[in-house]
Amino acid sequence: MQVLKVGIIGYGLSGRVFHGAVIKGVDGFEVTKIVTSDPVKKAQALVDFQGAEVVASAQEVMDDPQIDLVIVCTPNTSHKPLAEEALRKGKHVVIEKPFTVTLEDAVELMVVAKEMNKCLSVYQNRRFDSDFKTLKRVINENRLGRIVEFESHFDRFRNQFKGNAWREDAHPGSGTLYDLGSHLIDQALCLFGLPNEVYGDIRSQRRGVVDDQFEVILYYDELKVTLKAGNLVKEPWPRYMLIGTEGTFVKYGLDIQESALREGAIPSKGQWGQEPEPLYGILNTLESRETVISEKGDYREYYQAIYESIVNNAPLPVTAEEGANVIKIIQAAIESDRLKRRVEL
Structure with missing residues (x-):
């Protein structure tokens, strides 16, 4: 089974509970990098994912050629810039809801994902x-x-x-x-x-x-x-x-x-x-x-479907267009x- 390397950006409630814990229950994923500068969250991340590296900068995830999927679990205003950079670095991207702050930002991300031929989905668990x-x-x-x-x-x-x-x-x-x-x-x-x-x-x-x-x-x-x-x-x-x-x-x-x-x-x-x-x-x-x-x-059904989308080109469980409609x-x-x-x- 192909294993997808994952980077999680942000390790608060969303990153730790709704993504990290769920993805641990799904075959085919390996979390290799987690981004947080908070010492308490860093300690928790090292307990939760003992084989992962905890880093302070999202750039270290972006620049890692081994990472296939980036999960964005940061404050809403940073969703668009982080997702866009990850897409342009050749990563597939899952964004914690809401997709973006504005419809304009959502449409721009959809254009980038299509241009880079990468999966872009919103986590509507x-x-x-x-x-x-x-x-x-x-x-x-x-x-x-x-x-x-x-x-x-x-x-x-x-x-x-x-x-x-x-x-x-x-x-x-x-x-x-x-x-x-x-x-x-x-x-x-x-x-x-x-x-x-x-x-x-x-x-x-x-x-x-x-x-x-x-x-x-x-x-x-x-x-x-x-x-x-x-x-x-x-x-x-x-x-x-x-x-x-x-x-x-x-x-x-x-x-x-x-x-x-x-x-x-x-x-x-x-x-x-x-x-x-x-x-x-x-x-x-x-x-x-x-x-x-x-x-x-x-909630594992979401990430099982994400795996199939990335590996076998199956339909996304939540499309970027659907995420954009919520913002609309x-x-x-x-x-x-x-x-x-x-x-x-």
């Missing part, structure tokens, strides 16, 4: 959540009739700001819309495609310097999609509510993979990604009201919030 895979199955089984409304939440209760958190500093691409909104928007576009119009209501409920709550509504011909996230939600809303002409599907709770990864688990076979029964959704139709057993979530919706929502009305795409 929530496509591989248990609840989302279950939701897709419910839609595909067509038991709800014509879908008329969909509501999706990603809520937390964090009434205090996190110290030294760049996502809560006043930088381009910071805030909850770019952070959690990237997940919700990508899932909606994956299910229903691009909408006709977008409405955005974006707020700073904790009176910080960036947004921490949003409601984004996507309007289709016969479908309304509401996407919400906030940091002051103590009592959970449903994660998903899907309404059709013949019934409703409701699902509570977040996918269990994140909590397992944060606790240091490495994805494995068996029960990985299998939700417990209390998190199963409810399908209430004209025929019956029943519990829906959740599909297994598995984010920018439309920001413009809508400014104008206080719907905007057309």
Whole structure:
């Protein structure tokens, strides 16, 4: 089996938990370089990947001819320059969501990837959540009739700001819309495609310097999609509510993979990604009201598909165009919030 050499740029929560831990569970990858200048993160990286070299500069990854794939897990403003340099150095690139800060940057990266004939993908891991895979199955089984409304939440209760958190500093691409909104928007576009119009209501409920709550509504011909996230939600809303002409599907709770990864688990076979029964959704139709057993979530599927894309020219699990469409919706929502009305795409 061909082994792809990997360089991870950034070893915070994203690099360590959502990429490093996941990729350790996938055959065909070897992490050989990790970039971090933080002494605590460096020590952790050396424990996690004992055969890897931990370096302080991204340039050392760029200049290493042995590295096939670069994973960019840095603050959003650096996604574009780091990814562009990696592509021009002949590397394939995975970028932690959001793809870029602006649509213009996204389009420029797509041009470079095509020019260099390299894979460029955005890490939209929530496509591989248990609840989302279950939701897709419910839609595909067509038991709800014509879908008329969909509501999706990603809520937390964090009434205090996190110290030294760049996502809560006043930088381009910071805030909850770019952070959690990237997940919700990508899932909606994956299910229903691009909408006709977008409405955005974006707020700073904790009176910080960036947004921490949003409601984004996507309007289709016969479908309304509401996407919400906030940091002051103590009592959970449903994660998903899907309404059709013949019934409703409701699902509570977040996918269990994140909590397992944060606790240091490495994805494995068996029960990985299998939700417990209390998190199963409810399908209430004209025929019956029943519990829906959740599909297994598995973030490894993303990197398994990345391997096949690089080695065997298979389709990417998330294309750069799909990542760019998420940014297009984010920018439309920001413009809508400014104008206080719907905007057309």
